[in-house]
Amino acid sequence: MRAKSFEFLKALAEAPSPSGYEQPAQKVFREYIRGSVDEVRTDVLGNTFGYIRGKKTKPIVMLAGHCDEIGFMVTYIDENGFAFFSPIGGVDTQLLPGKRVWIHTAKGPRVGVMGRKAIHLIDPKDREKVVQVHNLFIDFGAKDKKEAESLVKIGDPITFAVGLERLHGDRVVSRGFDDKMGSFVVGEVLRRIGERKERPPCPVYGVSTVQEEIGLRGATTSAYQVQPDVGIAIEVGHASDYPEVEKKRVGEYKLGFGPILARGANINPAVFDLLQKAARRGKIQVQILGAPRATGTDANVMQLSRKGVATGLVSVPLRYMHTPGEVLSLKDLDAACDLLVEFIGLLREDMNFTPK
Numbered sequence: 319m320r321a322k323s324f325e326f327l328k329a330l331a332e333a334p335s336p337s338g339y340e341q342p343a344q345k346v347f348r349e350y351i352r353g354s355v356d357e358v359r360t361d362v363l364g365n366t367f368g369y370i371r372g373k374k375t376k377p378i379v380m381l382a383g384h385c386d387e388i389g390f391m392v393t394y395i396d397e398n399g400f401a402f403f404s405p406i407g408g409v410d411t412q413l414l415p416g417k418r419v420w421i422h423t424a425k426g427p428r429v430g431v432m433g434r435k436a437i438h439l440i441d442p443k444d445r446e447k448v449v450q451v452h453n454l455f456i457d458f459g460a461k462d463k464k465e466a467e468s469l470v471k472i473g474d475p476i477t478f479a480v481g482l483e484r485l486h487g488d489r490v491v492s493r494g495f496d497d498k499m500g501s502f503v504v505g506e507v508l509r510r511i512g513e514r515k516e517r518p519p520c521p522v523y524g525v526s527t528v529q530e531e532i533g534l535r536g537a538t539t540s541a542y543q544v545q546p547d548v549g550i551a552i553e554v555g556h557a558s559d560y561p562e563v564e565k566k567r568v569g570e571y572k573l574g575f576g577p578i579l580a581r582g583a584n585i586n587p588a589v590f591d592l593l594q595k596a597a598r599r600g601k602i603q604v605q606i607l608g609a610p611r612a613t614g615t616d617a618n619v620m621q622l623s624r625k626g627v628a629t630g631l632v633s634v635p636l637r638y639m640h641t642p643g644e645v646l647s648l649k650d651l652d653a654a655c656d657l658l659v660e661f662i663g664l665l666r667e668d669m670n671f672t673p674k
């Protein structure tokens with residue numbers, strides 16, 4: 319991966335952006351695409367749009383990757399200065415005890431730790447018990463309620479206190495790859511297309527969407543505004559190449575084997591075919607996902623916007639989704655960008671996406 323692109327990925331992943339609090343990530347996105355697009359705009363929900371004019375005015379294509387990440391929110395401070403919290407999005411509570419977090423206050427991040435009774439003090443019969451989120455709390459060092467309330471406010475968002483790091487080879491680990499890597503792909507495709515002398519065949523909107531983790535909310539309003547003919551969501555997909563994941567339930571998806579193309583009711587067949595054609599032309603290895611229902615992605619609401627949109631879903635294989643240690647391959651990320659650049663190059667004014 320190009321050094322500047324890697325910097326962009328790292329900055330996006332590390333910018334705090336729990337659903338509803340995405341603007342630090344959107345600022346990174348705007349700065350990266352600004353020089354390559356004809357227009358940059360952010361709407362009232364916080365979705366950020368990059369627009370590149372095409373040679374023709376049809377079909378309008380929209381790429382969507384959500385920049386919100388899972389996290390927590392401060393909901394109560396007790397008399398001893400401990401902060402209680404609720405999850406933002408689907409967090410695995412079993413992961414939480416002992417984790418360090420950043421509480422993102424108006425004055426910047428404040429380090430805290432999710433406290434837990436020492437194992438010596440837990441009755442042996444209780445040691446196997448499942449942790450409940452309402453039994454957990456954050457200790458950020460305050461001596462009492464008064465001091466705590468001067469440092470942290472109700473409604474402040476919280477993230478795990480970890481950033482992006484390289485593992486061996488092309489593998490990287492971070493919190494929030496779901497789906498800041500999707501926002502990355504959108505920004506990177508806009509840059510690659512925008513830096514070319516030749517305009518793309520059709521108008522391209524790249525949208526870094528918000529509030530996906532709490533109900534696909536940003537993609538709903540952004541698809542309504544853009545009115546695309548073709549919409550592609552870029553998301554993380556479950557890799558199944560690590561211990562304890564059952565291939566017969568999840569399918570076979572491996573890191574380093576390229577982006578995953580979904581098929582099924584949420585996916586327009588002509589868009590799926592065109593994505594496959596783009597993969598062949600670009601000599602890009604892809605993996606195929608059978609998705610019999612509406613997917614839990616921005617592709618779901620894009621497809622149902624207004625009179626309907628011809629929708630596709632490109633996923634990047636990811637291990638340990640919704641944990642602070644999500645792992646992916648930079649090679650797969652680059653391949654997803656290559657694929658979408660090829661795909662947009664194949665779009666033509668007279669294309670018909672009505673199923674035959």
Ligand SMILES: [Zn+2]
Pocket residue numbers: 384496497530553554
């Ligand atoms: Zn996601």
